[in-house]
Amino acid sequence: MPAEVKSRRGQRLDDSSILDITALDGSTTQAACRRSKNHNEEKESAGVAPVDGRTSHHVPYQIDGLSTFQESLRERGISEKGTDLILASWKPGTSKQYRSHFNRWAQFCHQRDINPTTPIVTDVINFLTETFHRGVGYNSINTARGALSLLGIVVDGCRAGNHPLVIRLMRGVFNLRPSMPRYKDTWDVKPVLTKLKQLEPLQSLPLKELTLKLVMLMALTQAARVQTLHLLVLKNTSIKEEAISVWLGDNIKQCCPGFNIQSVKFFPYTKDESLCVCRTLHTYLEKTEHLRDETGKKDGRLLISFIKPHKLVSRDTIARWIKHVLTISGIDSTKYTASSVRSAAASQARSMSVPIHHIMYKAGWSRESTFAKHYNKEIVQEGDPFQDAVLG
Incomplete structure (x- = not known):
């Protein structure tokens, strides 16, 4: 030495x-x-x-x-x-x-x-x-x-x-010992959307099905992490005809001094009301208002348990809800976890020619390489899309 x-x-x-x-x-x-x-x-x-x-x-x-x-x-x-x-x-x-x-x-x-x-x-x-x-x-x-x-x-x-x-x-x-991406491909959102459409009418849905539908719609339309959904709070929620803004109770992962997200904005989907996240959120707020205690009506977290006594839920619970929706939609939830929603939603948007800068803004990515390396995946589709196109 x-x-x-x-x-x-x-x-x-x-x-x-x-x-x-x-x-x-x-x-x-x-x-x-x-x-x-x-x-x-x-x-x-x-x-x-x-x-x-x-x-x-x-x-x-x-x-x-x-x-x-x-x-x-x-x-x-x-x-x-x-x-x-x-x-x-x-x-x-x-x-x-x-x-x-x-x-x-x-x-x-x-x-x-x-x-x-x-x-x-x-x-x-x-x-x-x-x-x-x-x-x-x-x-x-x-x-x-x-x-x-x-x-x-x-x-x-x-x-x-x-x-x-x-x-x-x-x-x-x-x-x-080279690193391998967690997912080489991602699931097709169409079967999930088909399942969510079946959860109607909203007013007669049990709280469990209504909660599952809301959580998946919020995750898909925002390419959101489970952490983001968990931090949504009722305080200062702004409900307008053009959009619903829900505040975050704390900083999310991508927050930094130059990029600090304080709220999440949900927009109506007029093409198909059965997939409208704003309509679903309105119904959820109405159905859960009487289930929240007085101290939690304004400042409490948005998502609560659909099982009595309807307490606040953890991130793990929200992740299980998302995996359950994947399972009942026919998606292999043993392969894809709740975190796969970001890549599925972003990849679907990219396949529909949504500008990359809009995808990055929605998901909170500062570099295009982040999306390209970790989230832009090939969408696995059921059946043969070529045959369907030819014979359809």
Whole structure:
């Protein structure tokens, strides 16, 4: 090992030994290190193998990557309020997506006496290599790479994920284990629309069928994520003849400082009233008004359970509703999930020659390449459309 690397590693260990940070249980890191040392001596006597020639200090259930990052920010002199603002830059879904990689990185560094915020490129390469040999795919390793950059780790003057050696490693990962799109094709919306047309008249529909129809129509006409449908609220809803605007209770995934969607606008469909999302939404609001408690009539979420006591529903419930509609429409819901609605709706619009800029605006995509790479799929049609055209 080069002398400068040994020196850096020694400095890390020395630095970590003199830090005196209060732990969650009120003790200091020095005391925690002493407890960890005693604990490891017991485990070593029980036959625990060392890692890279050093005794393992790994205690899996005590490692939290986000807490480690939070402590590192405080060590840099950033105030508690400043730390909170930095952590608030990550949306809940982002934190959930990266948390496992944060934790593995913290454990990896803990085992090797590495400062998790100031690694060298060798540490990053070895961590990603270890992740690769866990048998995961390219996308998971790329997420781990992104997690290191998200933590603000800088190596040799550039973000950890953008280091030339890391980029070269990721190319090797792709060559050995290339990423594959989740869907190579998408389902035809026509069978679903045929099923939705049959759910009439609206006034006599049970609340379950009315809810299923509304959710699928909103998803199709907006190319909407389940998250978007889940965040729709009654507060400030604007109902006009030309459109219905429903506000969002929080930021959705594509929101950013330059693109902040605050409401979703639904337009009437006069060509076929049985597929009109505005008409269906009107009926849904009328049927559910008396089911909502007083506090939820104005500020509550739009979608509620069709089963007593008609509470607010989770995103998973809405996803199950969409999959149920796919199933009863004859679409293979074991292959296509609720998230496939975006690609199905966008691909159908593209096949009908809707301008790409309009599709991007509707779905909230800022780059045409996003649609082309992830959502523009071949539509799988039942039967033989050529034969139908010839014989029809």
